[in-house]
Amino acid sequence: MSDPGPPAASASPRHDRYLANHLRHGRALAGKLHALSGADAVALAEAIVLLGLAAPLIRLVPFRTIAAAMSTPIGSARHDAAVIAATVERVAWAIDRSAKRVPTRALCFERGLAAHLMLRRRGIDSTLVYGVAPGDSDGSVLRAHVWVHVDSVEVTGGGDLTGGDDLTGYAPLASFPSGRTHTEPLRPRPPLPAIHERDA
Structure with a gap:
């Protein structure tokens, strides 16, 4: 049998670095998941999967299809305030x-989509809001933003705006489920006991 010789050189050193970085992140993430409680580990793994799917979903699926999925009625489960607060914090x-x-x-759109799906799958009646704000002084350019709340308590999108903005400058255009665009300003999530490995 002939000697196959040395392995072929990589097509791209940049590609090798990309793979190496993701392998390191994957090993680190596996260790963190192992250290988390069951519910926290499930939430983190679910968020990773949904965020990974959100970008191609938004790019490839018609918006009306996404909107219909975001407005699907949830079950009739009733949760007390403590359970809702803990679930919102975990998500x-x-x-x-x-x-x-x-x-x-x-x-913001990918984060909002993933958070909304996670909450509603857990029987929490969240609202995803799509809003716009002027992007220049004469209002000829608009900026879009997406946020999620539960009974006006912020889940995502309230604190990740650039330039020091907040949501007060954004006019809600649509909500999912529909009819919830006229809501009071978002309230911050109440302080809760820290989730294990929160700062990991």
Whole structure:
């Protein structure tokens, strides 16, 4: 049998670095998931999967299809305030941590989509809002933004605007489910006991 010789050189050193970085992130993430409680680990893994799918979903699927999915009625489960607050905090934490790790785009729309799906899957009646604000002094250019809230308590999108903006300058155009665009200003999430490995 002939000697196959040395392995072929990589097509791209940049590609090798990209793969190496993701392998390191994957190993680190596996260690963090192992250290988390069951519910936190599930939320973090779910957020990573949904954020990874959100960018291609937004690019390839018609918006009306996404809007219909975002407005699907949830079950009739009733949760007390403590359960809702804990779930909102866990989902917000998972989205924030996952957005820093996925290789795909994870801006306000992707984060909002993932958070909204996670909350509604858990029986929490969240609202995803699409709004716009003037992007220049004469209002000829508009900036778009997406945020999610539960009973006007911010989940995502309230604190990740650039330039020191807040949501007060954004006019809600549409909400999912519909009919919830005229809401009071978002309230910050109440302080809760820290989730294990929050700062990981």
